[in-house]
Amino acid sequence: MANPRGSDVCNGSLHNHKEQRDNLKTENCTKNGIVQEIQQNEESQCHYKPLVESFEEAPLHVMVFTYMGYGVGTLFGYFRDFLRSSGIEKCNAAVEREEQKNFVPLYQNFENFYTRNLYMRIRDNWNRPICSAPGAQFDVLERVSDDYNWTFRFTGRVIKDVINMGSYNFLGLASEYDESMRTVKEVLEEYGTGVASTRQEMGTLDKHKELEDLVAKFLNVEAAMVFGMGFATNSMNIPALVGKGCLILSDELNHASLVLGARLSGATIRVFKHNNMQNLEKLLRDAIVYGQPRIRRAWRKILILVEGIYSMEGSIVNLPQIVALKKKYKAYLYMDEAHSIGAVGPTGRGVVEFFGMDPRDVDVLMGTFTKSFGSSGGYIAGRKDLVDYLRVHSHSAVYATSMSPPVAEQIIRSMKFIMGLDGTTQGLQRVQQLAKNTRYFRQRLNKMGFIIYGNEESPVVPLLLYMPAKVAAFARHLLNRKIAVVVVGFPATPLAEARTRFCVSAAHTQEMLDKVLEALDEMGELLQLKYSRKKNSACPELYDETNFELND
Template identity: 35%
Template structure:
């Protein structure tokens, strides 16, 4: 932890001294493993241990991996206690909706729980094609293909489409799955400053001619910052420089646009301006998995060659049915999108009014509260948990230490009273921290 959790030099020294005394009281380790078999030296393990020990030394309970009892939506139950919950991607409140549960149960009765093998090997289930047709229609695309994992969708698709002679140009805050897909492909990878289409064009102008294919990748709605790119200029520059444009809609479907259709509806861009629409089924659509929508040759190629599809079990039929029903409810009940966006706008306005740094959030579903140090974020999360609010801190090294934050995911199921009470509790915790002299 090179930045010491945001502690002052004296506080950091005291913490390290406490950790040293704690280790000194531990039992002597057993016989040492040979270097190649010593799992305690795996990369990153020491950092995880340091974070855990630092939290214990500071008297902070880990906020991660808490078991939720029941459906985790706008409200949840943890350890038998009810909480207002801002740590769920259940944007439209559809996970737990009786209609979605009924669709999943009916699919189990008809097809069982699992697809049991890859779709190439074991054949299709009708619900797979129905889901893909509905998603393709949302993007006005020729075809769509559903995968068993959202993360694996980006990894296997980018890894399959590109090779060492190609170029992947992506936003510097792009999701890990895109970075991993680019690494797998062997293509040259260049990151441009966040949401800066002019910088992206400069990079394309400088490097495009040296490569066979070029893929420009951005997200429709960034989950860490709650902001969104200007889609139109990215589409224009991709076409101008003969590059494919791919947009990750994981947090955009159901959140952006007047009816939740995504970033193209929000920005007024024709969906055909984007070559590859990627999304996930685990947020708005109450399931698990990913999808690619686009032109038919692209989807046909992936259906027969993408390793993450061909060699992976097919999407479980009850998950496909849940996603299909969720999409249908989203389209039939646009008030859910309106309420989500109103809740996010209210939270954003109140948080800013209370003096919190919310970064570049556009207030459509995700609002970060940037606190500037991991200790401050962890302490704020602990104080809110004590007050009956569940929200996750995002700490170094996931974000730079100065950008440590709480990340609030809003839902259509939250109400104004809960949002006002949460911001008030956050302000009270901050003011209490200042009285105690804890670092900002």
């Protein structure tokens, strides 16, 4: 889309500067994710390789039966509510207590109805308790319900060696203890379990400083700041960056922490279709041309919110084009790399490295330590003045308790392991093994005929189930075969797009993956889950972002 009037645009206003050349060009073209071409004039020019992603639509009959399933479930829900109110069905947990009958409802009617009559029927597939480290395999406590999943009781039996396909333990570091990790125990003995203070008061330790310096080095940026909770890293820091009079452009598939942070900021929020650059540019242009509603003043600033890997779709952000747009329109870019840091890129440095881009092109780099690093907490990294500003104005720095010392040490050990600072190449080998396992698992599922979403390089692999009855049957049957999976439905996904989300790990062996794939092949036949109509091809179908264009 051409720039209006042939001029560049600033963050909320127009400036008559000379139009810049293509923002996708860089001087060095040897990094991952780009292809180098030599022009006739001997000049080097870079072109980022296209994203290979798939978002295949389900056949019409599948969608019809899916909506019919929800419709039948809703009708039976109303019928059961009638039976309960009449005293015919005896389920004390589903009936309002006598002393609360005159109370104003605590929950919204639909949410309460959905939980009571639909979610409870399959509730046993969530919140399953485990009793071992969440490695490639773990132990699950068996439980049963005598009142249709309203309450559970343990049987005393432990299901041993269940293959874990649900934990986002991408590099397998959440379950291992070796000689290099002994320092975590030493830090626990020296510092204790907690700090009992905020970062601005008495809660900044030398371990926090060591970790922040290491994160900045790992990401190749000027500075970084760490926080005790990954979710709060987004929700408590976005309000410190934008406020009233600012505009947030948020991808429609952004995580709840980004959505909450945007809402808490008080800024105006406009949502663009996922990875749709035409839609994003249209919103940017409209923001520049029309300014703030009613008053028509220029926006104080424009902030684009995206994720590296989208946790429910397995999709990778189209970073090169977003960076080109943010430079063209002088907007700021905030990227959440919770699922991508440590998981993609030749050395595990995330989406920026995956595309071979400059970290300075992303104004705010955010990530968590809960996935690839086997710990907890999050970070924000970028320019030193940004980090210095957040140390003073961040709600997490002012009000939240600091990161636990042994947690910080675990992250330090894991990050040094990935960077090779432990004197070995095992960390790099883990990153490479994860990429190998991801490609193998995705390719096999595609050949079987399942509909799977996302990028071919993403270790987050959503497999579409659609029908609510199949969601429960899928998870229960696999657990009986000692395979643990995560199933997801409404409201975490669109109503008709229930799915299972696999998280591939470097700790998974070929034997484990083959066992899972064999079980999935059988389940696909049993439950009729092989909905894909694509023909197997050596050339995967490219993601067509124009399918998601908004109507004017």
